[in-house]
Amino acid sequence: MASPSIPAALRHPHLPAGGSFPSHPSGDPTSRAALSFRQKFLSQRLVPFLSPHLVSGRRAVIGDTPLRRWQTGLGPVLAARSPGLGNVDNLHESSSLSRNWDLNDQIDDDRDVLIECRDVHKSFGDKHVLRGVSFKIRHGEAVGIIGPSGTGKSTILKVMAGLLAPDKGEVIICGKKRHGLVSDEDIEGLRIGLVFQSAALFDSLTVRENVGFLLYENSSLPEDRIGTLVTETLAAVGLKGVEDRMPSELSGGMKKRVALARSIIFDDTKDVIEPEVLLYDEPTAGLDPIASTVVEDLIRSVHMTGRDALGKPGKIASYVVVTHQHSTIRRAVDRLLFLHEGKLVWKGMTHEFTTSTNPIVQQFASGSLDGPIQYF
Numbered sequence: 387m388a389s390p391s392i393p394a395a396l397r398h399p400h401l402p403a404g405g406s407f408p409s410h411p412s413g414d415p416t417s418r419a420a421l422s423f424r425q426k427f428l429s430q431r432l433v434p435f436l437s438p439h440l441v442s443g444r445r446a447v448i449g450d451t452p453l454r455r456w457q458t459g460l461g462p463v464l465a466a467r468s469p470g471l472g473n474v475d476n477l478h479e480s481s482s483l484s485r486n487w488d489l490n491d492q493i494d495d496d497r498d499v500l501i502e503c504r505d506v507h508k509s510f511g512d513k514h515v516l517r518g519v520s521f522k523i524r525h526g527e528a529v530g531i532i533g534p535s536g537t538g539k540s541t542i543l544k545v546m547a548g549l550l551a552p553d554k555g556e557v558i559i560c561g562k563k564r565h566g567l568v569s570d571e572d573i574e575g576l577r578i579g580l581v582f583q584s585a586a587l588f589d590s591l592t593v594r595e596n597v598g599f600l601l602y603e604n605s606s607l608p609e610d611r612i613g614t615l616v617t618e619t620l621a622a623v624g625l626k627g628v629e630d631r632m633p634s635e636l637s638g639g640m641k642k643r644v645a646l647a648r649s650i651i652f653d654d655t656k657d658v659i660e661p662e663v664l665l666y667d668e669p670t671a672g673l674d675p676i677a678s679t680v681v682e683d684l685i686r687s688v689h690m691t692g693r694d695a696l697g698k699p700g701k702i703a704s705y706v707v708v709t710h711q712h713s714t715i716r717r718a719v720d721r722l723l724f725l726h727e728g729k730l731v732w733k734g735m736t737h738e739f740t741t742s743t744n745p746i747v748q749q750f751a752s753g754s755l756d757g758p759i760q761y762f
C-alpha cells in the first residue's frame with residue numbers, strides 16, 4: 387500500500403521529495419504502531435506547520451499583565467480597551483493611496499497587543515511581496531485582511547504564524563521580538579494557530595486522529611480523555627458522530643469545521659492555558675452561501691466574545707481572517723486591513739468599508755475594472 391501523502395500546505399521543506407511518510411518497519415500501515423510511527427514522524431517534522439499550538443509558552447504574563455487574569459474574567463476588561471471592539475474614534479480613514487499605516491498608532495497603551503508586525507518586508511526571489519507592513523493585533527480583536535489577489539495576504543499570515551521569516555522588519559509576540567521561525571525558538575505566552583484554506587487534514591487519519599493529533603503526540607493525557615476532548619471540541623463546532631470518518635467522507639464545509647476544531651482543542655489539565663490568536667486563510671473559499679454563514683458564525687463563536695455551538699463562551703483571544711468574501715467581511719470581522727501591492731493602504735471598521743472614499747477600496751468594493759487596481 388502506498389504511504390499516505392502529506393497535504394501540500396503542511397509539507398515541510400525537509401521532507402523527502404514526493405512528500406510521503408517513511409514506511410513503518412512492521413509493513414502494516416493500518417496498525418496502531420504504524421499510526422503512532424507516522425504521528426511521531428509528523429510531530430518531529432511537521433508540528434511547527436500544524437499550528438494549533440505553534441507558539442506555546444510557559445510565561446505567565448503578557449506585558450506586565452499576569453496571564454491568569456486573562457483567564458479569570460479580567461480578559462474582557464482588558465479587551466474592552468481594544469479598538470476592534472468598536473471604538474471607531476481610535477481609527478482613521480484616509481484616501482492616501484500609498485501611506486503604510488500603523489493601524490493602532492494612536493493608542494499609547496500596548497499592554498493588550500498580542501502580535502505586532504513592524505515594517506515587515508518579504509521577497510520571493512526578485513518578487514518583493516511585502517513592502518513594509520506594520521500593524522498590531524490586540525486582545526479581543528476580530529480583524530480581516532483583504533485586498534487584491536497576489537498582494538501578500540497569505541504571506542503576512544505565514545509571517546505572523548512564524549512559518550516565514552521576514553527579510554526585514556520585526557514580528558513582536560506579546561512584546562518580545564521573534565527571531566527566525568517558530569520552529570527555531572520558544573516564544574512564550576501566546577499560542578498562534580493557522581487554519582489553512584484547504585483545511586489541510588491528514589487524509590489517512592480519521593477525524594478523531596486529526597483533531598486530537600497534537601494531544602496524542604504532545605500531551606500526557608490518556609487516549610480516552612483525548613477522545614472525550616475531541617468529541618467535545620467537534621460538538622463545539624457543530625459536528626457530532628463524525629469521529630471515525632475519514633476526511634474524504636466529509637463535505638468541504640465539514641472539513642473546514644474539523645480544521646477549526648483541530649485549531650481550538652487544548653490540554654485542559656495544564657495549569658496555565660495561554661491565550662490564542664487564530665489566523666484563518668480564506669476560511670469560506672469554495673463554500674456555498676449557507677455553508678459560509680455556518681463557518682463565519684463558528685469563527686465568531688470560538689472567539690472569547692462569542693458562544694460556541696454548545697452555548698459555552700469561546701476561548702480564542704483574537705483572530706485574523708484573510709478573505710475575499712463580502713459575507714465573511716460583514717459577518718466575521720470588526721476591523722479591516724487593506725493590503726495592496728505589499729503595503730497597507732487602508733484600515734477601518736467593517737462598516738466603513740463600503741462608504742470609503744479611498745479609490746482603491748471603492749474599486750475593490752464595487753468590483754469595477756476601472757481604478758488604481760490593475761489586473762494583467
Ligand SMILES: Nc1ncnc2c1ncn2[C@@H]1O[C@H](COP(=O)(O)OP(=O)(O)OP(=O)(O)O)[C@@H](O)[C@H]1O
Nearest residue numbers: 510511513515533534535536537538539540541542
Ligand atoms: N513560497 C513562495 N515562493 C514564491 N513565491 C511565492 C511564495 N509564496 C507566495 N508567493 C508569491 O507571492 C505573491 C503573494 O502571494 P500571497 O499568497 O501572499 O497573495 P494573496 O494576497 O494571499 O493572494 P490570493 O488572494 O490570490 O490568495 C504571489 O505572487 C505569490 O505567487
